Amino acid sequence: MFSLLVNIPANATWTQNGVTIAGGHGTGGATNQLWSPHGLFVDDDQTVVIADHWSHRIMQWKNGDTTNGQIVAGGKGQGNRLHQLKYPTDVLIDTETDSLIICDRGNRRVVRWSRRSGTTQGEILIDNIDCFGLAMDEQRYLYVSDERKHEVRRYQLGEKNGTIVAGGNGKGNGTNQLNMPGYLVVDRDHSVYVSDNNNHRVMKWVEGATKGIVVAGGQGQGNALTQLYHPNGIFVDTLGTLYVADWGNHRVMRWNQGDKKQGAVIMGGNGKGAGANQLQYPWGLSFDRQGNLYVADESNNRVQRFSIE
Numbered sequence: 001m002f003s004l005l006v007n008i009p010a011n012a013t014w015t016q017n018g019v020t021i022a023g024g025h026g027t028g029g030a031t032n033q034l035w036s037p038h039g040l041f042v043d044d045d046q047t048v049v050i051a052d053h054w055s056h057r058i059m060q061w062k063n064g065d066t067t068n069g070q071i072v073a074g075g076k077g078q079g080n081r082l083h084q085l086k087y088p089t090d091v092l093i094d095t096e097t098d099s100l101i102i103c104d105r106g107n108r109r110v111v112r113w114s115r116r117s118g119t120t121q122g123e124i125l126i127d128n129i130d131c132f133g134l135a136m137d138e139q140r141y142l143y144v145s146d147e148r149k150h151e152v153r154r155y156q157l158g159e160k161n162g163t164i165v166a167g168g169n170g171k172g173n174g175t176n177q178l179n180m181p182g183y184l185v186v187d188r189d190h191s192v193y194v195s196d197n198n199n200h201r202v203m204k205w206v207e208g209a210t211k212g213i214v215v216a217g218g219q220g221q222g223n224a225l226t227q228l229y230h231p232n233g234i235f236v237d238t239l240g241t242l243y244v245a246d247w248g249n250h251r252v253m254r255w256n257q258g259d260k261k262q263g264a265v266i267m268g269g270n271g272k273g274a275g276a277n278q279l280q281y282p283w284g285l286s287f288d289r290q291g292n293l294y295v296a297d298e299s300n301n302r303v304q305r306f307s308i309e
Contacts, residue, residue, distance in 0.1 A: 132145045
C-alpha cells in the first residue's frame, strides 16, 4: 500500500547484516516475542505493525524500542469474537481513520480496529472471504486477495461484494489465472501486483485488464535468478522496481522494470539460518521512507531491518 511514496535509487545497496527490531526471543506470546510473523506495514515514523500469525494478534513496535512491542489487535487467544483474531496474515494502517485493517484469515474475514487507546474489539468489513493479502490505493479503495477463489477484488470501504481486478478464472497458470494469490501492492496507476504463490511468480494486472503480465519468476520453482520459490511479500517503489520476499529460497530479490528476465539477490541467499546475514522463510517485506528494508523472518520469529547504504 502507498509504496509508490518511497524513492529508492535503482542501484541502491543495503547492509547485509540485519538488525532485529522486533522479536528474536524464540517463539511465544510475550511482548518481546513473535510467533511466525507474516505481513507487516511500516508507518511514516518507522512504527512497524506485524501480523503475528500463530499468536493470533497484531503487534506494534515503535522505532527505537526493540525490546518490547505492544498488542494492538487480538491477543485474546484464537477465536471468532470481535475481540479475537485467528491466524492473521496481513495488516495495513489506514491513516485517514487511524485504524488497522487486518486479514483475519482463520476467521475468513477482513476486520478494522481503531488505533485509539482503549480499543478492545474490531468491526467486520468483509466476511466469508478466504483473504490473504491486503492493499489500499490513494483513493482508499481496499484490495483483497482470495486464496480459494484465486482472485483479487477491489472494494470501496463499506461495500461487501467488490470487483474482480485480477484472476477470477479458476486456479491455473494461464496469464488470466492465479494459483494461491498472496500479497498485494497497488501502484499510482492502479495496477495491481500479486505474489502468485503456487505459480512461483509475481503478476502485474493493469487497471481494467483481463490478463496479467509476469513481472518476476514464472520459470517454475527453483533458485536461479530467473526463478522464485513460493514468493510472499512484495513491494514496488516509485521507479516501478519490484522487491520480492522469495520465501523458499530464504532471500529478498529485486527485479528492475526494464529487466523482466532475471532478478538480483539483495538480501539473504546465504542459506537458511539465523545469522544476521541470513533469513529463514521470509514472509512480509516493506520499506520506510528512507529506503530501509524490513523483513518478517518467519522461522526466526523476528523482523529484521537492513539499512540502505
